[in-house]
Amino acid sequence: xxxxxxxxxxxxxxxxxxxxxxxxxxxxxxxxxxxxxxxxxxxxxxxxxxxxxxxxxxxxxxxxxxxxxxxxxxxxxxxxxxxxxxxxxxxxxxxxxxxxxxxxxxxxxxxxxxxxxxxxxxxxxxxxxxxxxxxxxxxxxxxxxxxxxxxxxxxxxxxxxxxxxxxxxxxxxxxxxxxxxxxxxxxxxxxxxxxxxxxxxxxxxxxxxxxxxxxxxxxxxxxxxxxxxxxxxxxxxxxxxxxxxxxxxxxxxxxxxxxxxxxxxxxxxxxxxxxxxxxxxxxxxxxxxxxxxxxxxxxxxxxxxxxxxxxxxxxxxxxxxxxxxxxxxxxxxxxxxxxxxxxxxxxxx
Ligand SMILES: NC(=O)C1=CN([C@@H]2O[C@H](COP(=O)(O)OP(=O)(O)OC[C@H]3O[C@@H](n4cnc5c(N)ncnc54)[C@H](O)[C@@H]3O)[C@@H](O)[C@H]2O)C=CC1
Ligand SMILES: N[C@@H](CC=O)C(=O)O
Numbered sequence: 001x002x003x004x005x006x007x008x009x010x011x012x013x014x015x016x017x018x019x020x021x022x023x024x025x026x027x028x029x030x031x032x033x034x035x036x037x038x039x040x041x042x043x044x045x046x047x048x049x050x051x052x053x054x055x056x057x058x059x060x061x062x063x064x065x066x067x068x069x070x071x072x073x074x075x076x077x078x079x080x081x082x083x084x085x086x087x088x089x090x091x092x093x094x095x096x097x098x099x100x101x102x103x104x105x106x107x108x109x110x111x112x113x114x115x116x117x118x119x120x121x122x123x124x125x126x127x128x129x130x131x132x133x134x135x136x137x138x139x140x141x142x143x144x145x146x147x148x149x150x151x152x153x154x155x156x157x158x159x160x161x162x163x164x165x166x167x168x169x170x171x172x173x174x175x176x177x178x179x180x181x182x183x184x185x186x187x188x189x190x191x192x193x194x195x196x197x198x199x200x201x202x203x204x205x206x207x208x209x210x211x212x213x214x215x216x217x218x219x220x221x222x223x224x225x226x227x228x229x230x231x232x233x234x235x236x237x238x239x240x241x242x243x244x245x246x247x248x249x250x251x252x253x254x255x256x257x258x259x260x261x262x263x264x265x266x267x268x269x270x271x272x273x274x275x276x277x278x279x280x281x282x283x284x285x286x287x288x289x290x291x292x293x294x295x296x297x298x299x300x301x302x303x304x305x306x307x308x309x310x311x312x313x314x315x316x317x318x319x320x321x322x323x324x325x326x327x328x329x330x331x332x333x334x335x336x337x338x339x340x341x342x343x344x345x346x347x348x349x
């Protein structure tokens with residue numbers, strides 16, 4: 001039985017949920033997936049760090065309170081983060097990077113990814129910063145050391161989008177896409193439609209683990225902008241940066257806007273899109289749009305997201321599923337590890 005040793009960078013909603021899955025599902029994974037996961041290190045700027053080369057008890061990790069320095073209560077634990085030590089010296093085969101998304105320069109997460117990849121340690125990440133801003137360099141580094149750099153969770157949480165399009169829509173000639181790509185803002189718009197005010201709806205999205213550490217990224221469209229860049233670069237062969245994508249969020253949409261849209265059988269949705277133009281360039285944008293209720297995207301509510309790919313050979317192909325959530329996003333990390341495992345088996349044949 002294959003066992004992957006994993007190190008967790010950041011122990012907030014997503015990586016804590018991954019530890020919970022490890023605690024609950026390892027036996028099932030052994031049977032269904034052919035591998036188990038052993039957590040050998042965790043580092044978090046707020047909670048501290050802990051290394052256990054023979055494996056840390058995932059149940060004990062999950063039970064650690066969200067209090068400053070709380071890892072110091074664990075055997076061999078410390079109140080201080082130790083990102084570099086955990087990445088380089090915990091003995092991990094795979095680093096699960098789930099620290100905060102920095103939309104400006106992708107740091108320090110990009111450096112964390114680099115430290116791992118330089119040593120031939122694979123990285124699975126849900127962090128949009130390193131992927132939107134540095135994917136090409138990180139993929140090149142991974143290839144040079146024989147490691148993998150996987151990031152399915154960077155767009156639409158655990159819902160298969162990037163790998164699905166790359167693998168199962170290969171050859172269909174994707175020419176563009178349009179989608180609802182932020183769970184928090186879609187949750188806020190749906191909640192406002194049901195009568196909740198903006199700030200209560202946002203507070204609820206934060207409680208449910210959907211929102212970014214700074215939710216401005218959600219409500220001003222910056223998070224969608226990163227996801228549009230990722231999809232355009234990965235699937236349309238573009239080389240976009242966030243500055244290439246004009247961006248407007250939902251913060252100016254009022255309760256009255258939502259009610260008047262409803263009276264006109266329409267809904268406001270935050271839409272991210274990109275198209276390949278006849279000249280071969282790719283244009284992209286993020287903006288709130290008023291969609292008639294007959295539009296398939298109008299019916300997508302709550303933290304659910306959807307993306308519709310325009311293809312030459314199939315017409316539109318739409319994927320709908322979780323856009324945010326702790327367990328849902330931890331699943332994305334698992335799906336990346338499954339992909340690494342399958343590739344490893346292929347290479348061994
Ligand atoms: N929550 C969700 O639904 C989704 C989240 N993501 C992305 O996944 C990542 C993690 O998300 P969550 O767990 O929800 O966020 P979170 O805010 O709950 O957890 C992030 C953790 O990283 C730690 N951290 C921040 N900077 C650090 C540093 N320099 N070194 C070590 N630890 C550091 C924080 O203390 C915190 O515990 C973010 O980048 C987010 O954008 C992606 C898809 C969905
Ligand atoms: N804050 C994001 C989390 C996933 O990327 C969202 O709400 O979609």
